[in-house]
Amino acid sequence: MYRILIADDEPVIRKGLQKLIEQSGQPIASLRLAEHGCDALQQIREERPHFLFTDIRMPKMDGLELCRRTAEWDSDIQIVVVSGYNDFEYAQKCLSYGVKEYLLKPISKKSVEAALEKLAKAYAKQASQPFVSVSRLEQWVSAAEEAVWNLQHDRLLEIIGFVRQELASCGLKLYQTIEVLAEFSALLIKRLNVRDVFVFTDKLRLDQVQSESEAVSLFQSDLELMLQELKARRRGKLRDHVEEAKLYIEEHLNEEVSLEEVADRIGLNPSYFSQLFKQSTQETFVQYRTRRRMEKAKKLLALPHYRITDISGEVGYADHPHFTKTFKKYTGELPSEYRSRLGID
Incomplete structure (x- = not known):
C-alpha cells in the first residue's frame, strides 16, 4: 500500500493527477x-x-527546492517531476536530487500508470532490505519491558545506549530510525498494558525531528517517562505534567517564561514537553500562553481603575505597543476599543 503526495499549485492539474493515480490500479x-x-x-x-x-513552478517554494529538501530529509522518497515542455531543461536540474521520472503536461493516463509501475518496482526492491531484524527488535523491547516494569532506571538507560549504538552502526536514514523507534515504543506500550492494570498511551511523536540524535533523545525521554509514571501509579501519586505546566504558566503570566524553563521545572526534555503539551492542548506553548494572557487582559480591561498601560505589564508585556498589537490580533479590537465597547472611558 503506497502513500502518495501530489504538489501542484493548479487545482485542475492537482485534481486531475489525483484521479489518474486513483484509476491506476496501484x-x-x-x-x-x-x-x-x-x-x-x-x-x-x-x-x-x-x-x-x-x-x-509553484509559489512559496518551487519544485526544484522541494526536491532538494526532500532528498536531504529522506533520499528514499521517490520523486516524479511534472513539468511543461518549456520547463524541461529546468526540470533536469532535479536529477541530482534523485528524481525517478518526468511527466510532461498535458498528463496522460498511460504516462501516469507507467511512472507508478516504475516506482512500485523500485519500492519493492528497497522494501526487501529490512532496517532491523524482527528478532533483534523483540530482544530490545523485552529488555526494556523488564527494566521499566522493575523500575530499573540505570538498566533502562543502558539498554537505550545500546540501541543508540546499534542503530548508528546500521547506517540508517532518519526516517528509518524514526520508524524503528516508533515501532519499539508501540510494542513496549502494548506489552506493558498487558501486564499492568494501568493503561499507557502512545505519546511518542517524532514527525518534526531534524536528526537521529534528536529522535533518540525524545525516545529516551518517552521511555523514562513511562518508568516514572509507573512508579507514580504504584504509589498513587501520578503527576499530570501538562496541568503542572498550565498552573506554572498561570502563576507567571506577567513574566517572560520560556518553554525550556517550564520543561525544566516539571522535569521533562524540552522537545518532548513541547510535543506533549501540543498533543494535550491542541496549542503550542506560545499560543496557549498568549491566549491566557489575552483572556486575563480582557478581565482587567473590564475594571475601570486599571490603566491600559498597567494592564500590559500585568500580562507580561513590557513593550506596550506589542501588547496592543497582540490584543488586536487576538480580539479584533484595540484595548481602548474593547474597553469603550464595555462602556468604560
Missing part, C-alpha cells in the same frame, strides 16, 4: 494534495510518503 494507503512546496514539505514531515509528484 494499492494506495493515502493520497494527499499540497498547494505548494512549503505545504508539501510540511506534509512529508508529518507522514512520510513513498512517492512524491511535484510541479516545477
